[in-house]
Amino acid sequence: MMLPNGWEMVVGLEVHTELKTKTKLFCGCANEFGSAPNSQVCPICLGLPGSMPVLNERAVELAMAIGFALNCTIQDSTFHRKNYFYPDMPKDYQVSQYDLPINARGYLDLPDGSRVSIERAHMEEDTGKTTHLGTSGRIHGADRSLVDYNRSGVPLVEIVSGPDIRNPQQARDYVAELRSILVAIGASDGRMEEGSLRVDANVSVHKPDTPFGTRCEIKNLNSLRSLTRAIEYEALRQIDVLEDGGSIRQETRHWDEDRGETSTLRVKEEAEDYRYFREPDLVDLAPDQAWKDRVLAGLPKLPAQRRRDLEALLTNPTDAQRDGVTTVVDLDLDLYVEGVAQAHGDVALAVARAANELAAANEKLANLSVANFVTTVAMEQSGQLSATQAKTVLGELLEKGGDPASVAKAKGFEQLSTDSLSATVGELITANPDEWQRFKDGDDKLAQFFIGLVMKATKGQANGKAVIAELQSRR
Amino acid sequence: MKSALEIAAAVRGGQSALVAVEESLTAIRARNEELNVFLYVDEDGARAAAARIDEQVRRGEDPGLLAGVPIALKDNLCTTGIPTTCSSKILEGWKPPYNATVVDRLVAQGAISMGKTNLDEFAMGSSTENSAFGPTRNPLDPARVPGGSSGGSAAAVASNMTPVSLGSDTGGSIRQPAALCGLVGVKPTYGLVSRYGLIAFASSLDQIGPFAQSVSDAALLLEVIAGHDPLDSTSLPEPTPSLLAHVADGVAGKRIGLVRELVDGADEDVVRAVNKAVETLKDAGATIVELSIPELHLGLSAYYLIAPAEASSNLARFDGVRFGNRVDGEDVTAMMEATRTAGFGAEVKRRIMLGTYALSAGYFDAYYGQALKVRTRMIEAFATAYQQVDMIIGATTPSVAFEFGSKTNDPMAMYLNDVFTIPTNLAGEAAISVPFGTGEANLPIGVQLLGPGRSEARLFAAARVLEIADGRA
Amino acid sequence: MTEPLSRDDVAHVAKLARLRLTEDELVRYTEQLGKILVHAQDLSSLDLHGVAPTAHPFGLVNVVRPDEVRASLDPAPVLAQAPDVEDGRFAVPRIVGEAP
Numbered sequence A: 001m002m003l004p005n006g007w008e009m010v011v012g013l014e015v016h017t018e019l020k021t022k023t024k025l026f027c028g029c030a031n032e033f034g035s036a037p038n039s040q041v042c043p044i045c046l047g048l049p050g051s052m053p054v055l056n057e058r059a060v061e062l063a064m065a066i067g068f069a070l071n072c073t074i075q076d077s078t079f080h081r082k083n084y085f086y087p088d089m090p091k092d093y094q095v096s097q098y099d100l101p102i103n104a105r106g107y108l109d110l111p112d113g114s115r116v117s118i119e120r121a122h123m124e125e126d127t128g129k130t131t132h133l134g135t136s137g138r139i140h141g142a143d144r145s146l147v148d149y150n151r152s153g154v155p156l157v158e159i160v161s162g163p164d165i166r167n168p169q170q171a172r173d174y175v176a177e178l179r180s181i182l183v184a185i186g187a188s189d190g191r192m193e194e195g196s197l198r199v200d201a202n203v204s205v206h207k208p209d210t211p212f213g214t215r216c217e218i219k220n221l222n223s224l225r226s227l228t229r230a231i232e233y234e235a236l237r238q239i240d241v242l243e244d245g246g247s248i249r250q251e252t253r254h255w256d257e258d259r260g261e262t263s264t265l266r267v268k269e270e271a272e273d274y275r276y277f278r279e280p281d282l283v284d285l286a287p288d289q290a291w292k293d294r295v296l297a298g299l300p301k302l303p304a305q306r307r308r309d310l311e312a313l314l315t316n317p318t319d320a321q322r323d324g325v326t327t328v329v330d331l332d333l334d335l336y337v338e339g340v341a342q343a344h345g346d347v348a349l350a351v352a353r354a355a356n357e358l359a360a361a362n363e364k365l366a367n368l369s370v371a372n373f374v375t376t377v378a379m380e381q382s383g384q385l386s387a388t389q390a391k392t393v394l395g396e397l398l399e400k401g402g403d404p405a406s407v408a409k410a411k412g413f414e415q416l417s418t419d420s421l422s423a424t425v426g427e428l429i430t431a432n433p434d435e436w437q438r439f440k441d442g443d444d445k446l447a448q449f450f451i452g453l454v455m456k457a458t459k460g461q462a463n464g465k466a467v468i469a470e471l472q473s474r475r
Numbered sequence B: 001m002k003s004a005l006e007i008a009a010a011v012r013g014g015q016s017a018l019v020a021v022e023e024s025l026t027a028i029r030a031r032n033e034e035l036n037v038f039l040y041v042d043e044d045g046a047r048a049a050a051a052r053i054d055e056q057v058r059r060g061e062d063p064g065l066l067a068g069v070p071i072a073l074k075d076n077l078c079t080t081g082i083p084t085t086c087s088s089k090i091l092e093g094w095k096p097p098y099n100a101t102v103v104d105r106l107v108a109q110g111a112i113s114m115g116k117t118n119l120d121e122f123a124m125g126s127s128t129e130n131s132a133f134g135p136t137r138n139p140l141d142p143a144r145v146p147g148g149s150s151g152g153s154a155a156a157v158a159s160n161m162t163p164v165s166l167g168s169d170t171g172g173s174i175r176q177p178a179a180l181c182g183l184v185g186v187k188p189t190y191g192l193v194s195r196y197g198l199i200a201f202a203s204s205l206d207q208i209g210p211f212a213q214s215v216s217d218a219a220l221l222l223e224v225i226a227g228h229d230p231l232d233s234t235s236l237p238e239p240t241p242s243l244l245a246h247v248a249d250g251v252a253g254k255r256i257g258l259v260r261e262l263v264d265g266a267d268e269d270v271v272r273a274v275n276k277a278v279e280t281l282k283d284a285g286a287t288i289v290e291l292s293i294p295e296l297h298l299g300l301s302a303y304y305l306i307a308p309a310e311a312s313s314n315l316a317r318f319d320g321v322r323f324g325n326r327v328d329g330e331d332v333t334a335m336m337e338a339t340r341t342a343g344f345g346a347e348v349k350r351r352i353m354l355g356t357y358a359l360s361a362g363y364f365d366a367y368y369g370q371a372l373k374v375r376t377r378m379i380e381a382f383a384t385a386y387q388q389v390d391m392i393i394g395a396t397t398p399s400v401a402f403e404f405g406s407k408t409n410d411p412m413a414m415y416l417n418d419v420f421t422i423p424t425n426l427a428g429e430a431a432i433s434v435p436f437g438t439g440e441a442n443l444p445i446g447v448q449l450l451g452p453g454r455s456e457a458r459l460f461a462a463a464r465v466l467e468i469a470d471g472r473a
Numbered sequence C: 001m002t003e004p005l006s007r008d009d010v011a012h013v014a015k016l017a018r019l020r021l022t023e024d025e026l027v028r029y030t031e032q033l034g035k036i037l038v039h040a041q042d043l044s045s046l047d048l049h050g051v052a053p054t055a056h057p058f059g060l061v062n063v064v065r066p067d068e069v070r071a072s073l074d075p076a077p078v079l080a081q082a083p084d085v086e087d088g089r090f091a092v093p094r095i096v097g098e099a100p
């Protein structure tokens, strides 16, 4: 998007991701979403007097893995207490990393070639979940609130980008890329709608070659769509204020998805006084080289590399094919495409089928082996199955399993015999003499017209290539 | 009352554990109303535990090193289903759903908890006058304080209600009451005893430790509660040291530093006792080295920034949401304010505010940050001293037990009571207070022995020499 | 020596710490905290540049536990200890203002 009158937006993102551990950050309670309220609590995550935290080894390793994936320096780190009273925070302080985060100074390269710097990616604990009772369901106007501490103490990594993002699309690309990395390395399930990935955006506007403007922080961005809409709205709002001679005050704003606007949540009148100090109940983290090497060795191939590797299997990939590859990687379908490549099949066709048919039934992939996918693609490629038939076969395989040949047979997807196809084409030429004449006169577009009619007449059983061959032979 | 060692030996030999329990209950009934030692007496629980131990012995099993030994627990140690108050109104009626690690360890070795003892609210104080449930009186002179903050646990042993007890020591809260009540009291090396289930006052300083009538009982009790605990991240990983076996090692060939700063400013009778203790150790074969560690003078100031700072954060969770008492308010902030204002006593509020101030923006570097650097200096100074000597001797307190109310109006005067004990907590090292002689009004005096981390065995051996010379064993 | 802290400082700190003070308490605490801080000023005069702060007495590092589930508490008795409960959750009065 272009901003009016030469304004430029400056965006930095803070992404909180819940880590996919079995247990919480400092206690052995299960880290699971959706259990009965307060059924996953213990003295530690309830902040009962006398309880003490002990750090989850797996959480540390996932945090380090995030650091490696984001090209950060993994450094010796400490934990601090961030003191503030709030009922969803059982100890009334949050244990977080402050001046010495585990990961510092990295970057993330986006598919469009731009690079966003990462300032830090640190560990901290999540809060409990508050339900507001009252008319609005939101905090304002509620008479009473209820707290469930199941989420309290769930491990988080907060990833803070530099103020390097210049438009909503780039912000979207950044979060999408980050999300696929987090999923790929097993750090997160990446579910924004369940809150396991949460984004806050710091937005300001300025004219190029002038200092950055005052920023506002937007909370509650729980989808990529909200993210881009909110950033765009907020930048335009700030420009309106500034062009009317006003000034921006530093504040936290709430994104209202239904109204499509941001509104003031909290004005930062004075700097918050969190009284940070070293958490005396935890010791420092100083991972040795062997530990770091072990984590690095366990790191899978990252999405960017996987995309590059798949694209290398295509000759001169189109934009649509690149998008298909992105989907394949995001949904972890690489093996299907690679299987087709290994069998020297049509990779572009494989990408198309994987990015569409397989993507649509992602949760049923267990029913479809790579070999059966390779066979189905080969059947389509050879003309044994039409595109429509191949899609139907894949759908059936995903739904119920089985092998492609039997499914095709059971569906009655026998190839039309050449005689039968020839007869059908002859009938259709007779029925449409004008179109046939134009085709004969050299209007190739009319081939599609006849293919359509043949498909209709044969209920999709004909093979497009065979129809064209038949038409050409009669031309 | 018999010693813990004697009781355990008798019970393991077949005597009913109920004998000691009933003896303990009788002593509690006799003086608890007068002295206000126990906030909660677990009569039924104690009898049931005794019956279980008897049953174990009958089956030929060994109930453990503390078989049938009645013990009193400071009421800042969590006990499953048993009220745990920290002597604060804010926790009145709260029953923890879990045991402190030390409590589990005691039970595993056959000890029998008689109940929970009074303390200065949240362990903040040096006289047990700051309890929301009234002060504890010194069994040796009920007009005087027992010391604090573990005053109840000291008084329980001094009045023979139990042979041993547990306290916690953040700036002297075991050693000072031990001195004032004529007992052996130990502040173990930081990390030697698990803090899991100890309601925190100042996490980087707190340690749980024993009170006993004798050095041997104290060594036995510490051996039971010490050792690595995976639930406490600051717990030392090394195996539990052998302590009881070294009590009779003596001090021959040991170099002992008499540190001027740990005697300066003490009453004359206290100075006399320390000097006599020094002579005694010399006679037993130790070499005495006179030392000065000027950094010790900075301890009090550093302590009164670090401890309140940590406390201000540790005590934030008492907000009326999940446990304890609540005073209602029209919104959640008002409710938390009303709850905390009504629930905390004056000393607790004073320290919370002091700590909040020391941590707040603009003052952090000048106060808290500076105090942490002083702490580094203190550790280095001790380390230098321990290159020259094996242990250090000094006074535990500047005076014998003082009278009620004599220091309550001036917080600074009260804080000065801990001037000799605080440096050990800041350095995370070990120290023992052992009774040695008497002073004003025939009240006991405590001599303090200090050593580097994990030097407890050495300190017990020296304490034992003084105990014998003092005619206590 | 200048007053180390003012009445307003004490009022601010009390607010941060969620404590309400009466007028009398405000005066008394200002005086008492002032006294303690004056005593603490013997630290501020020290030159401790280059001295590392000690947050922990011993330098333990990397204390971690395996990522293994341990039993949580039975919610019923835990909720029974709470001042106010509704629908299996801890109930609090109206919340004013959002979390940071």
Ligand SMILES: [Mg+2]
Binding pocket: A096, A124, A158
């Ligand atoms: Mg954060």
Ligand SMILES: [Zn+2]
Binding pocket: A024, A027, A028, A029, A040, A041, A042, A043, A044, A045, A046, A153
């Ligand atoms: Zn838990």
